Amino acid sequence: MIAVKGLEGQKVMILGLGRSGLSAARALRAGGAEALCWDDNAQARERAEAEGFACVDPLSRDGFEGVARLIVSPGIPHLYPTPNRVVAAAWRAGVPVDNDIGLFFQSFGGSDWDGFDTMPRVVAVTGSNGKSTTSALIHHILDQAGREAQLAGNIGRGVLDIDPPGDGGVVVLELSSYQTDLARSLTPDVAVFTNLSPDHLDRHGGMGGYFAAKRRLFAEGGPDRCVIGVDEDEGRYLANQLAEAAGDDRVISVSVEEKLTGPGWHVFSRKGFLSEYRKGRQVASIDLRGMPGLPGAHNHQNACSAFAACRALGLGPREIEKGFQSFAGLPHRSQLVGERGGVRFVNDSKATNVDAAAKALQAFDKIRWICGGLEKDGGLGGLLPYLGTVSKAYVIGREAANFAMQLGGIEVEVCGDMASAVALAAAEAEAGDVVLLAPAAASFDQYDSFEKRGEHFMAEVAKLL
Template identity: 70%
Template structure:
């Protein structure tokens, strides 16, 4: 645990008692503060009481007396589409609002570091798609090379729940826009921006607010190195803002759309080959086509970002390449869950929007596509004929099955309703060389509590099918 600094002997309110909220409360107590906890859920409050935490009703008019700060869990809005009523009351009372990420950055360093030979570092990864894979890949490469590392944030453990740093350790954080937009301290050593596509727009007041939340990690954090995807206009803009000139190698530009040139530091992937250029000379390359855990262009972008971050941390190209080959991928993200009779079964349940589904579709050929669920605005109408060219047939499930069917153009489809029926029908019609791909392009909440449970059901149905049950 990372004891929170700066609030010793003071009262600090904690709103939201999920995983990060409970960890925050305990870290505050560990640092000598008095954590005053609240959640609208009775079950969450009872869980906090069971952990000997103090409940404090933040809905009361006198709730803010002598409170030094309010720490808010990521899912609670503080501005758009409208502030949570408790957050609004805190701001009206002049109480500073922060989150666990802000507390982490103000508390991570401690006196033990004076005896370290190599200072610990923090790598923070943000962006619309690929954050989890990129973060996990950096962490995996570090551990594969024998470097001490921890993985936390939006993946793995809560940021305040990790262990105090060891000599030379690297902490890799996946940070969502919900986390970066509010943190009062953001000081990573290396910051990574993967890409940008519209998401969470109601929470951020539009695409500009969404980008602004991501940009804070760089503009306010002032990282020593910035790894920035430049395949969207926002990334080009951000890289331009961070760099002092074309040769400034504190900024590493990455791309999967084009070859990058110039006197600076670039990493790009074309036709399955990753290339690293520095000062106009190639200094590293990897054939990504042979790496099973990173299929498709979207994963090649993740590989470029992770490679660049690892290079800033001193790993050699051959070390990174060996780690990439040993990477098995993350659950529910282009995860190979089975192969039988020449048919591959791939779980990409994390593809909850049309952009991530498009990326998954581009990674395979001869696809038996399982899609559907609780569709988002526009459904899959933005998928072009080119995006769907690899789809042999679609097997549609959930609430949006019929809506998706009307948006498929000439692609053959079948309304299956349930995962069990979709897997059975896709597997029964698949030929050697086909891929049965779950990439729903929709949320899961019509049939499952989250995308993880949806992916687990897919894997379970595949395992049952392969075992003959």
């Protein structure tokens, strides 16, 4: 556990008692603060009380009396579409609002580091798509190279639940826009921006607010090295803002769409080959085509980002390549579930938006595509250029008919539920086909999470295999 520093003897209110909320309460108590907890869910409050925490309604009279800070869980809106009532009350009371990420960076480090030969470092990864795979890949590479590494944040453990790092230890954090938007302290040593596509727009008041939340990690965090995906205008803008000159190697540019060979530090992938260029000269190359855990161009982008971050940490290209070779991938992200009669079944339930689904469709040929769910803002127009690999679409979800109407130019069958879609796709598939779950939509119309949706797909495939 990372005990929270700087709030000793003070009262701190915790709003939201899920994984991050309870973790923050424990870390605050370990650091000598008094954690006051609240959640609208009575069972969540009971769990907190069972651990000895006092539950106090912050909206009660004098609820914020003597409170030094309000810690808000990431699922609770603090500004858009409307501020949570407790957050608004904290503003009126003059109580600073923060989250567990802010507490982590505020508390990371201590006098025990004085005896270390190499200071522990933090790598923070954000972006719209690929940040989970990129974070897990960085952690895996470090682990395979014999480096002490921990994975936390939006993946793995809560940031305050990790162990204090040892000499030369590295903490790899996946950070969502919900987390970067509110944290009062953001000071990673290496920060990674994978890419940007429309997502969570209601939560951030539009695309500008969404990008601004991501940008805080770099503009306010002051990392020593920045790894920036430059295949969108926002990434190019960010790289330009962070670099002092064209040859500033504190910024490592990453691309899967173009060759980057100018002055500075670049990592890019073309036709399945990763290349590293520094000062206009190639210094490393890796063939990604045979990496089983990294199929498709979108995973090659993840590989480039992870490669750049690990190079910034001092690892050599061959060490990184070994990590690529042994990386098995993450569940629900281009996950090969099984094969029958030359037909492969792939679970990419994490493809919850149009951009992620488009990348999945580009990773395979001859696709039997299972899609649909709770449609996000912007419609499905961004998918239309990538439907050439789709033999047929099998649409699920409560609004399957409306979803199907937007998929012009391909054969579509409205199935409604996962079991029907998997059974029909498998029955119609031929050798060489891929039955791909890449929903291009959120899961919440039929499932509690994308993980539950992916697990249902895998269970239906298991019946066939």
